Amino acid sequence: MSGAGTDRIAPSPGTDGRGRVPRPGVEVLTARDVPLGGPRAMTVRRTLPQRARTLIGAWCFIDHYGPDDVGVTGGMDVAPHPHIGLQTVSWLFSGEIEHRDSLGSHAFVRPGELNLMTGGRGISHTEVSTPGTTVLHGVQLWVALPGEHRDAARDFRHHVPDPVRRDGAVIRVFLGSLAGDTSPVPAFTPLLGAEIVLEPHATAILDTDPAFEHGLLVDQGSIRLDGTLLRAAELGYLGPGHGEVTLVNETDAPARAVLVGGTPFDEEIVMWWNFVGRSHDDIVEAREEWEAGSDRFGHVDGYPGARIPAPALPNATIAPRGNPTRPKGSTR
């Protein structure tokens, strides 16, 4: 166990000068560029995990890409590859991705439509941008499954949230509840995932669950989150204890972000390649089974190319990771 919950302070009834509970500040996490590899040149901006933070709720991976001219980058073409212990969430702002998996799912990921795949004990899938896609722009997020559900059966869900208008914001709730809308897609731990578009000069004050920690990934423009300015591609982290968040767009152009949240995930995890386990041995076993063509991951039909071989394991034991008990850079 990481003990990550021990220094998280419950909301106090004291107030600041404006009648609000004083709250710890926003931690700004910047992205690093990661090439996806393979014959094509697509690069993503990764804000989670990083040294200062492994998880936000059960969210354990945030990749942000585009807007990319696929005529230049070649788009996305990810051959069959495995996952364990996690769910993948694909959310697009533009473009279209064709998804196939070993559950037999064949689906298209389109802007404003949630595609959620549960890996559990083992799944494999492919992700390919469609020929009609000219600009590819979106996020891929991973959710760590809690220990009791880490071997969950393969699953695939699609959901198109109705946009909710609130305070100059247009909100699409793809997981959990926000602004009066609740996604019908179930989660294994309390989670929130939503796209928020702010009109120019809009201020949106949104009720949030004080038991949740949150992350706001700014996609387009800049947004002030509870007083802290976040620029495009930055992730603002806010710890538990906040019954509302305030998002301000101070600019003359629309701004867009993805808000994720959840109750602190107080299990340590081992993340390596496409796997989330609990120990180095979990990873070694999954890797061996993928390399051996085990039924654990099934088979993806309809993809013309070869599957992706697992990379070599590091020489050292892969260490479990949790969140730091005191976030780096925290002022409290």
Ligand code: MN
């Ligand atoms: Mn994948």
